[in-house]
Amino acid sequence: MKEGIAELRQKIDVLNLQLLELLSERARLAEAIGELQTAQGLSHYDPVREQQMLEALSAANKGPFENATVHSLFKQIFQASMHLEQQQDKKRYLTSREVHSDDTVVKVGDLSIGSDHSPVLIAGPCAIESAEQVEAAAAFLASRGVTMFRGGAFKPRTDPYSFQGLGVEGLRIGREASDRHGLQFVSEIMDARDVEAFKEYADVLQVGARNMQNFTLLKAVGRSGKPVLLKRGLSATIEEWIMAAEYLLHEGNPNIILCERGIRTYEQFTRNTLDVSAVALAKLQTHLPVFVDVTHSGGRRDLLVPLTKAGLAVGADGIMIEVHPNPQVALSDNKQQIDFETFDRYLEETGYHQKLSRKRHEVYAF
């Protein structure tokens, strides 16, 4: 008597389990190959090898499936294996929470940045223009409880004929004023050859948006051992931004702060578009502190308060803002820097003083 459906299905059930076992064994071999490929810098995708496997399967195929069907079944298996290899690679990323589940706390002097520490404000002029300008800004900001002072000595300018910064002399001015007022000094580095000078004068090396994928610079800054503030590139995806941070961590530097500074969109009312989801996502995917630069994001003084609130609400560990003694005569970004009076109003309207002394989770409690 012929077997009934139930008996045939029982046989299929047994075969399913055998197939699963074989597939799992195959997947483990693929993982081992994937590891070797990664170690040797080879791609997981090898179309020539896939073609050879498909040809061998066609030659061995006795039916009843047609070759095209066998190919499509195996292509699924190839794809699943490659996915596995890629997932395996991701687990190795030093920026990933899979490798480092706790929040990183970056120490700058006696400041602790990240995790549940109070949000930190980095304030100061766009560019260091003179010792007098820097002294005025540093003295004022320190008197308002600011702990980190910014000022660019090397400026990445679109127009080569515009003010390029004072260079190493600017770094020296920034360092001296910061020391006089007990501030930590943050400044942008544009060239890997300047690392030694920055090590001498700056507390935090800023990698600007335009250099986010300058891999030579990232490697040099990563090796400097100094804390780094890594801006997101003008048109960088979140993944590219995190990969740039990976370069720094890969060089053995764990003290990395990410900084969202707005991205290029079609919008004309703002200079850039602040991507708040990137702040939240960077905090989910990585263990690094994330700041929001509210000045370059919107490029508008009237957005500084709401963008600060938005940044803190999505979990930012700090805010960067440009403050200049006399923005009208500033040599760069004179439309968006704020004067001292406006900064006082900013502190008041954001409630920053209360927030500076509170744990991050208390800043915006929902």
Ligand code: PEP
């Ligand atoms: C800056 O902070 O001085 C600056 C140039 O910013 P960004 O690199 O984000 O444009």
Ligand code: MN
């Ligand atoms: Mn600026």
